[in-house]
Amino acid sequence: MRGPYQRTEPIDQLVLDGESIVLCENHYVRLGPLGTRIVKIAETPRTINDLTTGLAHAFGVPAQGSAAAATRAAVADLVAQGVSLKADCD
Amino acid sequence: MSDALPWCTPRASALRPRQRGPPDNLRGVSATLRISGLGSSVEARFSEPGSQLLLAAATWAWLRCLGTGMAPCAADPLEVRSPGDGRGGEMIPALQTLTQELTRRLITAQVGLLLLLHAGAVSHLVTRESLVFVAPGGAGKTTLARLLGRSYVYLSDETVGIDDIGRIHLYPKPLTLRTPQGGPKPEASPDDLGLARADPTPTMKEVILLTCPLDYAGLPANEGLGTLDAVQLPPETFSLSKLPRPLRTLAALAEKCGPVLSCFYAEADDLVGLTGELIGSGS
Numbered sequence: 001m002r003g004p005y006q007r008t009e010p011i012d013q014l015v016l017d018g019e020s021i022v023l024c025e026n027h028y029v030r031l032g033p034l035g036t037r038i039v040k041i042a043e044t045p046r047t048i049n050d051l052t053t054g055l056a057h058a059f060g061v062p063a064q065g066s067a068a069a070a071t072r073a074a075v076a077d078l079v080a081q082g083v084s085l086k087a088d089c090d
Numbered sequence: 091m092s093d094a095l096p097w098c099t100p101r102a103s104a105l106r107p108r109q110r111g112p113p114d115n116l117r118g119v120s121a122t123l124r125i126s127g128l129g130s131s132v133e134a135r136f137s138e139p140g141s142q143l144l145l146a147a148a149t150w151a152w153l154r155c156l157g158t159g160m161a162p163c164a165a166d167p168l169e170v171r172s173p174g175d176g177r178g179g180e181m182i183p184a185l186q187t188l189t190q191e192l193t194r195r196l197i198t199a200q201v202g203l204l205l206l207l208h209a210g211a212v213s214h215l216v217t218r219e220s221l222v223f224v225a226p227g228g229a230g231k232t233t234l235a236r237l238l239g240r241s242y243v244y245l246s247d248e249t250v251g252i253d254d255i256g257r258i259h260l261y262p263k264p265l266t267l268r269t270p271q272g273g274p275k276p277e278a279s280p281d282d283l284g285l286a287r288a289d290p291t292p293t294m295k296e297v298i299l300l301t302c303p304l305d306y307a308g309l310p311a312n313e314g315l316g317t318l319d320a321v322q323l324p325p326e327t328f329s330l331s332k333l334p335r336p337l338r339t340l341a342a343l344a345e346k347c348g349p350v351l352s353c354f355y356a357e358a359d360d361l362v363g364l365t366g367e368l369i370g371s372g373s
Contacts, residue, residue, distance in 0.1 A: 014337040016318050023330070023337050030322065 004045040005075060007085050013039070022083050029081045033059070034074050042085055048072055123148060125192050126157035127261035128206070128251040130199040132165035132192055138172040144184050145170075151185060151264040151279045152192075154288065165199035168192060183274040189264060193249055196261070202332035204251035204259060205339060209326065210235040211250045211258060212242035212365070215286060219295035219369045220258050222250050224326050229302045232265050233358045238365055239285030241372025245292060249328075254339065256346055258292045286373070296368040297344070298351045299323075306356045310364060314349030317341050 012023045020036040022029050031039065034055065041054040052071040061067045078085040123134045123145070136145040148170075149156070168191050173184030197206055210231035213220035221242075225231050235247035244262055251259040262285075264277035280287075299315075321340040323330075330336045344350050351368075355361055366372065 011331045012335055012337040014318065014321060014341055016316075016341075019318055021318055021321060021337055025331060028322065028337075030318065 004047045005042050005051065005079075005085050006045040007039050007042045010083075024082055027082070029083045031078075031083065035078055035083070038071075038074055038078060039083065039085065048075065051075065121145065123152060124157045125152055125155045125196070127155050127192075127259075127263060128196045128200050128249065129204060129253070129259035130165050130196050131157050132195045132199070133167040134170050134188065134192060135167060136170045138170070140172040141170055144173050144181065144188070147181060147185060148188055150281075151189075151277045154262040154280055165195035168195060182276050185264075185277040186266065186274050189266060189277055193261075193263065197249060197328050200251055200259075201329040202334075204253055205330075205333060205343065206328035207250045207252070207323070207326060208248070208328070209250040210247045211245035211292075212238040212369075213245055213258070213288075213292035214369045215243055215373050217370060218243075218292045220245060220292040221365055221369045222252075222258070222294060222297045223300050224297060224323065225300035225302070226326060229300050230355075230358055231300070232267065234300075234361060236265055236283055236285070237358045237362065238372070239280065239283065241362075242286060242365070242369070243288050243292065244280050244285035245288055252294055252343065256294045256343070258294055260288045260290070260292070262288050294343070294347055296351070297347055298353050298364075298368075299326075301352070301354050302356065303354065306354055308356065310353050310355040310360050312364065313352045315344075315352055316349075317344050319352075320344040320350035 010022045010024055014021050015036060018033045018036060020031045020039070022031060022039070037055060037058050038051055041051055046054070048068060048071055052068045055071055056067050062070050075085065121136045123136070125132050125134060134148065136142065170188060171184075173180040200206060207222065207224050208226065209222050209224040211220050211222045212235065221238075223231060223234055232247040235244060245258060246261040246263060247265045248263065249261055251261065253259065262280055264279055265283060266275045267278050268275055297320075321337055321344060323340060330340075333339055353361070353364070
């Protein structure tokens, strides 16, 4: 996966207590705290390192495994679900 | 109460042109019905030869939706095709198709203006507070509307339109009944089924998301949903994305009516008591 990543504008997003629902053109996705935070951080283009730092700041580092690997996995999920996150490959 | 088709019940038969003709408010517009619902209206034109029996049947079935004038928002007119020779085997699917086409046009006219739910609804006769039951096709909306409509005001069995201040826009359409043998579903007038008439200004009080699993037994199981869970309605909405701020509109609605309930149930009869708890006992 390459970066940086930036959210695209969803049709609507509802955030409550750190979780959210994102409505895209043909589907919606429920996001947990991690996904909600990533989408928020990626309002401007962010690298995996940027996102990892932002997540660690918000939630601390994961108990197991690397923070960067966890971030990549979370970003991959968001991209796969078409949730307002795209890689800028310029 | 009979499950007989509205177009062959004694009252409906009396509306056939040769016997009595359409109601007074339809004289002079013999080949056109103006159907009002969901805050909109649509003209159904019966101009093809052989469509007069269908017109008579539709007049009775849609009596509660017949408007004398066009609502502010008008849908594209519908040119109704003749059902052939008008005998039973062709009339049932013709009426069902007519209902589908009219509903599609009324929904289309309100896309982006109303929250349009795949739902049935009834309201209390006195308070006008309404229960909206959201469910996919086959989950029992019509059965429940038919049952509750004896004690509460029948608002719709299929589509509910809600505006941004919580008003429900009526759509007391004919009820689309299932038959044991399957196949085309007959359309029954709410009057044939003895359902209470609609008040013009019902307001939303409670929303239930209904699920009727085949293997579910026992009494209904209810759970109040948090706002994020409650707004996960897009599969049961029409063109939600065309509304301004759609998720926030849904959230405001959910918070306005208290916790939206998720309800698993087996029999519609079991929901009568719950309805009484939510919007008060019926008549």
